[in-house]
Amino acid sequence: MSVMPVRPLRWLLPVLLLLLLAGCSGSLKWYVVSPLTDTGRSNLLFLLGGLKYTVLLSITAIAISIVVGLLVALPGISTSRWLRGANRVYVECVRSVPILVLILWVYYGLPIVMGISVSVFWAGVIALALSDSAFEAEIFRAGIQSIDRGQLEAADSIGLGYMDRMRYVVLPQAIKRVLPPLGNQLVYMLKMSSLVSIIGMEELTRRANELVTAEYRPLEIYTVLILEYLLLILLVSYGVRRLERRMTRDER
Amino acid sequence: MVSLERVGKRYGDFQALDGIDLTVQHGERVVICGPSGSGKSTLIRCINGLEVPDEGTIRFDGKAVTTAGSSMRARELRQLRTDVGMVFQQFNLFPHLSVLDNLTLGPMRARKLSRADAEALARKYLDRVHIPEQADKFPRQLSGGQQQRVAIARSLCMEPKLMLFDEPTSALDPEMISEVLDVMGELAETGMTMIVVTHEMGFARRVADRIVFMDKGQVMEDTTPESFFTSPSSPRGAEFLQRILNH
Numbered sequence: 001m002s003v004m005p006v007r008p009l010r011w012l013l014p015v016l017l018l019l020l021l022a023g024c025s026g027s028l029k030w031y032v033v034s035p036l037t038d039t040g041r042s043n044l045l046f047l048l049g050g051l052k053y054t055v056l057l058s059i060t061a062i063a064i065s066i067v068v069g070l071l072v073a074l075p076g077i078s079t080s081r082w083l084r085g086a087n088r089v090y091v092e093c094v095r096s097v098p099i100l101v102l103i104l105w106v107y108y109g110l111p112i113v114m115g116i117s118v119s120v121f122w123a124g125v126i127a128l129a130l131s132d133s134a135f136e137a138e139i140f141r142a143g144i145q146s147i148d149r150g151q152l153e154a155a156d157s158i159g160l161g162y163m164d165r166m167r168y169v170v171l172p173q174a175i176k177r178v179l180p181p182l183g184n185q186l187v188y189m190l191k192m193s194s195l196v197s198i199i200g201m202e203e204l205t206r207r208a209n210e211l212v213t214a215e216y217r218p219l220e221i222y223t224v225l226i227l228e229y230l231l232l233i234l235l236v237s238y239g240v241r242r243l244e245r246r247m248t249r250d251e252r
Numbered sequence: 253m254v255s256l257e258r259v260g261k262r263y264g265d266f267q268a269l270d271g272i273d274l275t276v277q278h279g280e281r282v283v284i285c286g287p288s289g290s291g292k293s294t295l296i297r298c299i300n301g302l303e304v305p306d307e308g309t310i311r312f313d314g315k316a317v318t319t320a321g322s323s324m325r326a327r328e329l330r331q332l333r334t335d336v337g338m339v340f341q342q343f344n345l346f347p348h349l350s351v352l353d354n355l356t357l358g359p360m361r362a363r364k365l366s367r368a369d370a371e372a373l374a375r376k377y378l379d380r381v382h383i384p385e386q387a388d389k390f391p392r393q394l395s396g397g398q399q400q401r402v403a404i405a406r407s408l409c410m411e412p413k414l415m416l417f418d419e420p421t422s423a424l425d426p427e428m429i430s431e432v433l434d435v436m437g438e439l440a441e442t443g444m445t446m447i448v449v450t451h452e453m454g455f456a457r458r459v460a461d462r463i464v465f466m467d468k469g470q471v472m473e474d475t476t477p478e479s480f481f482t483s484p485s486s487p488r489g490a491e492f493l494q495r496i497l498n499h
Contacts, residue, residue: 150342153338154340154344154345157300157338157407158334160361161326168349172348173348
């Protein structure tokens with residue numbers, strides 16, 4: 001089974017050029033974001049400056065949500081009805097809250113409940129991680145449950161305990177199977193990080209909004225914003241695919 | 253070594269095991285046969301605690317594995333399973349691990365051997381099943397017969413006192429059955445205690461000390477191969493032999 005090599009940047013460049021050309025002929029004022037003018041350059045740098053916050057926020061949130069998701073998934077496959085119930089309550093409650101609402105609640109509500117102030121960054125991380133963890137938990141549960149019973153029995157029959165069985169037999173196989181939906185979730189989270197702009201996080205979307213207010217060129221600036229997300233997500237997809245190929249080596 | 257007293261198990265309305273009494277001595281080779289659904293697999297799965305019977309007592313080396321529907325503690329169960337090897341119909345090798353890693357996992361994690369010791373052990377038993385050259389391959393690169401021999405080696409790496417075989421050749425292509433049966437025959441010659449569920453009557457006649465014939469969850473006959481094959485004492489046994497030998 002061979003996978004076609006993916007080169008996301010090969011067709012991204014023509015798209016960018018086409019947009020720039022279109023700008024020359026119409027009423028579009030690409031110079032506000034063109035790398036060829038001084039204003040454009042400084043505007044572009046300002047927009048791209050949000051990149052590191054978006055990336056940092058997403059990576060931190062996803063790392064936390066994967067750990068929490070796994071911890072939530074495990075009781076979901078327990079033989080105990082109470083543990084399974086706890087898993088259901090968590091998943092259903094958390095995934096029913098819109099992410100935007102969760103962000104507002106964590107940023108404005110949590111300080112009142114806990115008596116501590118939460119920075120914009122950590123409010124974003126907590127809200128995204130919390131929401132994501134419910135989805136990750138379902139992905140992991142499905143992955144673990146898809147492992148053949150015979151594998152569990154074989155692990156039992158060579159005297160492995162629960163932890164060893166999970167670590168050496170079940171999870172390595174389950175993670176390989178859930179990589180595609182996990183990659184999906186990664187992309188989804190990266191996009192949802194734009195919502196954190198609402199509480200003033202200086203990430204990609206917030207910066208674009210600020211520039212639009214200053215320059216009054218929404219079409220041009222938001223187009224650049226879209227390209228920024230596109231670039232980011234194509235890179236993530238590429239990374240996930242490579243990982244998938246590496247992890248399925250034993251299947252070829 | 254193993255004793256079952258009045259062991260019973262039901263799945264809903266289906267009586268899988270019905271008052272089984274059976275004793276297997278150290279060094280004995282026992283073949284269990286019978287029509288499908290007669291409870292053969294359930295019986296040997298109960299011996300290493302993969303299934304828990306609803307009633308009766310199973311003892312291994314004098315220790316109760318299960319009594320009246322409750323199993324031994326998890327820690328004791330793990331200990332039991334290092335003493336009782338199991339070979340499955342579907343092999344159940346770990347597909348994400350190389351052959352060598354399949355073999356060393358149990359010794360390293362359950363028996364706490366060092367990697368070097370575990371690998372030495374693994375290579376010794378790969379030799380024993382005649383596939384030392386496959387150590388670095390992955391299970392799916394092997395034929396069914398080779399996979400089952402790896403599975404046998406994986407169990408042997410635990411250096412068990414008793415080996416259970418649950419229809420080890422039923423999922424194999426015909427031309428691969430003999431290579432697995434040969435390995436099992438050689439294992440029997442080393443004096444290993446074995447309980448084998450199988451339809452391979454040639455193997456049973458050649459290797460078994462005793463034949464246990466089961467039907468509808470009960471032991472119908474428990475006798476020597478000679479007497480079972482020449483003059484089965486139960487009508488169901490005779491019928492079963494007719495069907496399996498004249499197909």
